[in-house]
Amino acid sequence: MKNGLYTVVLLILLSVSSIFGQNGNLITSEAQLQEMKTALKSDNLFHATVNDAIEKVAPYLTSGLDVPVPKDLAGGYTHSQHKLNYSIMQKAGMLYQLTGNDTYAHLIKNTLIKYAQLFPTFDRHPATRSYSPGKFFWQCLNDANWLVYTSQAYSSIYEWLDQDTRDLLNQKLFKPYADFLSVQTPQFFNRLHNHSTWANAAVGMIGLVMHDEDLIEKSLFGLPFKNENTIDNDGGSIIKEGQKKAGFLANIDYAFSPDGYYFEGPYYQRYAMYPYLMYALALDRNKKELDIFNYDHQILLKGIETLVQLSNEKGEFFPLNDAQKGMSYFSRELKLAISIAYEYGDANKNGLLSIVEELQSVPLNYGGFLESNAIAQGKVTPYNKRSLLVTDGNKGDKGAIGILRGNRQEYIMKFTQHGMGHGHFDRLSYLMYNKGDEILQDYGAARYVNVNQKDGGGYLKENKTWAKQTVAHNTLVIGDRTQCHAKVDKAEKATPSLYYFDINNANIQIMSAKDSIAYDGVQQQRTLVLIKDDAFENPILLDLFRANLSSDQKLRMPYNYKGQMMYSTFENKSLNTLPLLGQKDGFQFLWKVGEAPSQGKFNQVNWFNNKVFYTLNMATTKEDSINYVLLGANDPKMNLRNDKAFHWLKKGHKGENLFASVLETHGSYSYTTELAPNTYSSIKNVNVLFHSTDYTAVSFENKSGEKWVFVLCNSDASTSSKHKLKLDNETLKWKGVYQLKKLI
Amino acid sequence: MKNGLYTVVLLILLSVSSIFGQNGNLITSEAQLQEMKTALKSDNLFHATVNDAIEKVAPYLTSGLDVPVPKDLAGGYTHSQHKLNYSIMQKAGMLYQLTGNDTYAHLIKNTLIKYAQLFPTFDRHPATRSYSPGKFFWQCLNDANWLVYTSQAYSSIYEWLDQDTRDLLNQKLFKPYADFLSVQTPQFFNRLHNHSTWANAAVGMIGLVMHDEDLIEKSLFGLPFKNENTIDNDGGSIIKEGQKKAGFLANIDYAFSPDGYYFEGPYYQRYAMYPYLMYALALDRNKKELDIFNYDHQILLKGIETLVQLSNEKGEFFPLNDAQKGMSYFSRELKLAISIAYEYGDANKNGLLSIVEELQSVPLNYGGFLESNAIAQGKVTPYNKRSLLVTDGNKGDKGAIGILRGNRQEYIMKFTQHGMGHGHFDRLSYLMYNKGDEILQDYGAARYVNVNQKDGGGYLKENKTWAKQTVAHNTLVIGDRTQCHAKVDKAEKATPSLYYFDINNANIQIMSAKDSIAYDGVQQQRTLVLIKDDAFENPILLDLFRANLSSDQKLRMPYNYKGQMMYSTFENKSLNTLPLLGQKDGFQFLWKVGEAPSQGKFNQVNWFNNKVFYTLNMATTKEDSINYVLLGANDPKMNLRNDKAFHWLKKGHKGENLFASVLETHGSYSYTTELAPNTYSSIKNVNVLFHSTDYTAVSFENKSGEKWVFVLCNSDASTSSKHKLKLDNETLKWKGVYQLKKLI
Ligand SMILES: [Ca+2]
Numbered sequence A, B: 001m002k003n004g005l006y007t008v009v010l011l012i013l014l015s016v017s018s019i020f021g022q023n024g025n026l027i028t029s030e031a032q033l034q035e036m037k038t039a040l041k042s043d044n045l046f047h048a049t050v051n052d053a054i055e056k057v058a059p060y061l062t063s064g065l066d067v068p069v070p071k072d073l074a075g076g077y078t079h080s081q082h083k084l085n086y087s088i089m090q091k092a093g094m095l096y097q098l099t100g101n102d103t104y105a106h107l108i109k110n111t112l113i114k115y116a117q118l119f120p121t122f123d124r125h126p127a128t129r130s131y132s133p134g135k136f137f138w139q140c141l142n143d144a145n146w147l148v149y150t151s152q153a154y155s156s157i158y159e160w161l162d163q164d165t166r167d168l169l170n171q172k173l174f175k176p177y178a179d180f181l182s183v184q185t186p187q188f189f190n191r192l193h194n195h196s197t198w199a200n201a202a203v204g205m206i207g208l209v210m211h212d213e214d215l216i217e218k219s220l221f222g223l224p225f226k227n228e229n230t231i232d233n234d235g236g237s238i239i240k241e242g243q244k245k246a247g248f249l250a251n252i253d254y255a256f257s258p259d260g261y262y263f264e265g266p267y268y269q270r271y272a273m274y275p276y277l278m279y280a281l282a283l284d285r286n287k288k289e290l291d292i293f294n295y296d297h298q299i300l301l302k303g304i305e306t307l308v309q310l311s312n313e314k315g316e317f318f319p320l321n322d323a324q325k326g327m328s329y330f331s332r333e334l335k336l337a338i339s340i341a342y343e344y345g346d347a348n349k350n351g352l353l354s355i356v357e358e359l360q361s362v363p364l365n366y367g368g369f370l371e372s373n374a375i376a377q378g379k380v381t382p383y384n385k386r387s388l389l390v391t392d393g394n395k396g397d398k399g400a401i402g403i404l405r406g407n408r409q410e411y412i413m414k415f416t417q418h419g420m421g422h423g424h425f426d427r428l429s430y431l432m433y434n435k436g437d438e439i440l441q442d443y444g445a446a447r448y449v450n451v452n453q454k455d456g457g458g459y460l461k462e463n464k465t466w467a468k469q470t471v472a473h474n475t476l477v478i479g480d481r482t483q484c485h486a487k488v489d490k491a492e493k494a495t496p497s498l499y500y501f502d503i504n505n506a507n508i509q510i511m512s513a514k515d516s517i518a519y520d521g522v523q524q525q526r527t528l529v530l531i532k533d534d535a536f537e538n539p540i541l542l543d544l545f546r547a548n549l550s551s552d553q554k555l556r557m558p559y560n561y562k563g564q565m566m567y568s569t570f571e572n573k574s575l576n577t578l579p580l581l582g583q584k585d586g587f588q589f590l591w592k593v594g595e596a597p598s599q600g601k602f603n604q605v606n607w608f609n610n611k612v613f614y615t616l617n618m619a620t621t622k623e624d625s626i627n628y629v630l631l632g633a634n635d636p637k638m639n640l641r642n643d644k645a646f647h648w649l650k651k652g653h654k655g656e657n658l659f660a661s662v663l664e665t666h667g668s669y670s671y672t673t674e675l676a677p678n679t680y681s682s683i684k685n686v687n688v689l690f691h692s693t694d695y696t697a698v699s700f701e702n703k704s705g706e707k708w709v710f711v712l713c714n715s716d717a718s719t720s721s722k723h724k725l726k727l728d729n730e731t732l733k734w735k736g737v738y739q740l741k742k743l744i
């Protein structure tokens, strides 16, 4: 089927070649431009964007743009100037098209002639730190950026230029530059990697401008393979094992799951989307027949929708894998992506406008114009965040992220592919948000991006030694060791698997996943059930985490909570001179500030965060205990936050073990009235009624005497199978995977 | 002069007695009511307030209000029901006046008759926990609350009632109740204390309703003194040493400084303002001649203005003394206060509307109606927060709070009276905010008000053992001991004194204060200078803290910073097994997580908070060192936040010692662009040029080579004195207290 798709695309390619005229450019048609000009007559967001561009370009209309001989690395003058040049030229191109003022066209022309003169005078950038050294920049990645932007500028003046200048620029600058980025640097062009996506887009976009079908074909399908088997700067091998294809389409196929999830996680997806979408936009304007936005069931549009869904109420992406917290859909990349989703997509169309409205800014393209119009017309609706399963892997068979949403709570369980070098050892962990606040956190990356005093802004060593470790996540730590022995190659070999996901009943949403790779000889399964019932102020979360062990091992369940501890039924003795929790696997960064034995069959931990109370209600045994820990040991440079956690410990026995708990969100606090209703959980016990490899049955009861029994089949996910389970006092019978019964 | 004022008031009192008619009540005139009715014809904030009151009262129009025999303490049924009753009756009274619907009047009448029947049947509330047991409540304070509200309700139906019912209620309920709260409980009525303010207001307000001049006079001037020398629940003595007066006016005189500062601090001022203002409103409506809002140079209106100024950009009161953080001018008490300031005051009138607009709610009174109108007319302007000196003490001679504001920074230095039982040992400490965020914090109170699981919601023992201690504040700790040996009586004996305060030059704002009581044999002075100069992105703070010691003693300057440590020139060795910082004076709660010696004459500590960077630039010697500490030791119940601090240590020598530093606010961070400009301080050194008891001269230089010299006379605050100071290379000459010279 995939091959079929390729063939169709190829046939279409050979038969067409549309051209933008004097009015119109690579990403905008003549007709669209005419429409966009109407916006300039009144106050609106698009007009503000245009005015902003006019202001940014203005100084260079008189001074011109400097085109220095390349010399510096990132941050240096020549690097920054070449970046400035493509940004200014791209804006100038759009302004020429919108205003007809040919001062803009002259600025672009004059600058490009300088580039054409400089280009042939040297081979590559003098710096040699990259696996693919660039031309005007130290690495080809930046050159590809340059060409993606500059292609747009060039297209804007293409018909306006005299034939001689056009020939000069095509022959002395753009064709050689495209060759440079492709055939002359195949280790950069032919990968399945976001670097190559930039390269493919750059070469394809300049190909579209110059009507060079050869470049377009290379951009879409890659180069023939030679011996590119070399290593990139991060130590990744250039060509994937078994890789047979390259180019733009292959990169789409490779990177996205059928649900539009990008294999490295949302933080990197945000970054990677830009070249995919820019080139797609150019292809759509100039190769309509390719129907790129419908490619693979609209995979690119799905990618945008999925990325937006992978954010909390504040628009911040869930910090899975290496991710700096705070990155959000208010970024430049998403501003473009959302304008494209708005123009082409169907899902949540007016909801997207709520993001634009909050940002109060649209991009300088036709989609931005449409958004601006729609907002002026009052079409904004709230964005519909929902429960969903986002599968991973390009066939959708490599695990998933499950999201359950209820009221303003969000529960995100991760059981995806490892995510290569940026992956964390966090199988079956979950994050919890309430009203956009982190309640149970993933630490995120140990990095302050671009903050020089923190190791130059790169990944800190604590990213590997702490942030990636299992204990930094809300999932079971067995034998006080990290999953997969903290080895990426072991983690990449097999993915956790979806067991069951069902959100059809808004009152009982359930997700369950299994893993047998994280720990040798251990079968793990976590089942999260979000239950809505009028008996509770908010939905409650039933968490059943089973571990089948081949030998006795210590079990430690970390809760990386945010907020202030209020009380616990574990009677804590605080340790005044803090011992380390351990020596490795992240434990070396944790002080043990308190520990306490279980008080019996039921225990509670109650904490407070931003005016709301949270209680973990735990089914315990006398053997259980708790550790309170604080992050920050062995950290003389104070690279880590002093975050807290409590760890629920069990003596793990050979065979089946179960952590069963109910997390309740309750109460409120006002700092002005100082009223504090419902500061205690309404749950008074959680009991394990039965547990085996095949079945788990638990009950819980509230203070009004209402009681619930939940039973789950762990080994048969069929919704039609019939089950019977004999308990002490009764026999439960049900059809399908689970049953929740309320007894009053 | 004070005596003169009294006499005038008294003469006026004897000569008048105005009366509200059938339309109009205790706090609203007939004419005002007519105006207010016009608001009910359209959508506006006041109409919304009325609708909200209608909704709240509605259920009781059919059911009536239960008037149970008193039995319970706070939180119990009878307590809550009697509270509900006065709140509903007060609203019903206003609604009767506004709508003319006499169902409201009947509800009040029927309820009051039940009270009149119940009142004579028992003596006092059965609970005996209070120093002044109440009638319907366990303490008189709540009964006074009841009467303040119910007087308003009663006044609303006073003319509507038949003479018999009026006589019944006056004779069987209100007159006896007023006597109960005054002559029968003088230890409650005759204090200089917020309890008595409630009592005075209650008795005076019902006096106004019943036209009982005797009650009004008692309320204003108190009762003759007998032998009330007893002790209240907090262990405070009932009658102040030397107290000669009591009653409402004496309480005003006692509690407010001439600048309108309330001696216990802003958190308690917010609470105390309510009875002052409610009674003042009733007096103004019904005893216009008293001109209460002009009393003592408009002291009550000044109190509101000062209280608003004592808040950060978010409206949260500076958490000085015992104060729960987060209490703000969005509280119910301030909603009333602001409506009164809006009606009567001149200062910042339209600025007050910005607070109302943010709150989107006005109170059910004439001021609320005026606010609602003004907002509908678009009169809102931003509230003008400014630099100011707020003196303490009823003569304004007991120290002060100094506030310097520049851009969005706020620096608050405290050198007030101790503040009795709620005071903290924090002389010469300062707080810093930027954009409303705490940057250098005061811990506030160790308390979760009304959160039962935290010791019933009362003050935690850590409030005394940690929060009040000097180390919990940003001020010098000498010999690792708390100021005044942590003794309230010692601290109450003498107040720090203002040395100099000058905000006339917006580019050099300066405040300086001295203390000689905190530590035996130590003269301390802190001078904070907020300097605006184009060379710096933001104003910078020069801090000169001198201590003259009678013997060698360890000096420790805590910086209770908020945020993430970025780097320090002190090369830290982190301590993995955390020792306690000490055994007492708050040190027992601190772990020492790192320590480092000074690297020479200049050191920096750089941290990051909410997208902004902060650097303390320190003039050091080889003897200096730093401690990094973390809060939370000896705290098994986790009552404390795990806050951080760094402590700058000096070996204090007999004679003069100086901490000289420049705090720079710089740079920014974006989590979406990930750009991080100016993450380093632009200052490259701070030097002490000269220091003696009389003079301090320092210089500092930035990376562009610009240099500043600041010289201060420590012993002569005259602005006309001429000074000459010989340094190594030059002689400085200047007039007045200080000079700042910029050398380029
Ligand atoms: Ca990488």
Ligand SMILES: [Ca+2]
Pocket (backbone or CB within 6 Å): A458, A459
């Ligand atoms: Ca890297």
Ligand SMILES: [Ca+2]
Pocket (backbone or CB within 6 Å): B234
């Ligand atoms: Ca008290």
Ligand SMILES: [Mg+2]
Pocket (backbone or CB within 6 Å): A252, A253, A254, A256, A257, A258, A296, A299, A394, A395
């Ligand atoms: Mg695919």
Ligand SMILES: [Mg+2]
Pocket (backbone or CB within 6 Å): A319, A320, A321, A322, A424, A426, A442, A443, A444, A445, A467, A468, A473
């Ligand atoms: Mg992680």
Ligand SMILES: [Mg+2]
Pocket (backbone or CB within 6 Å): B252, B253, B254, B256, B257, B258, B296, B299, B394, B395
């Ligand atoms: Mg006074």
Ligand SMILES: [Mg+2]
Pocket (backbone or CB within 6 Å): B319, B320, B321, B322, B424, B426, B442, B443, B444, B445, B467, B468, B473
């Ligand atoms: Mg304090």
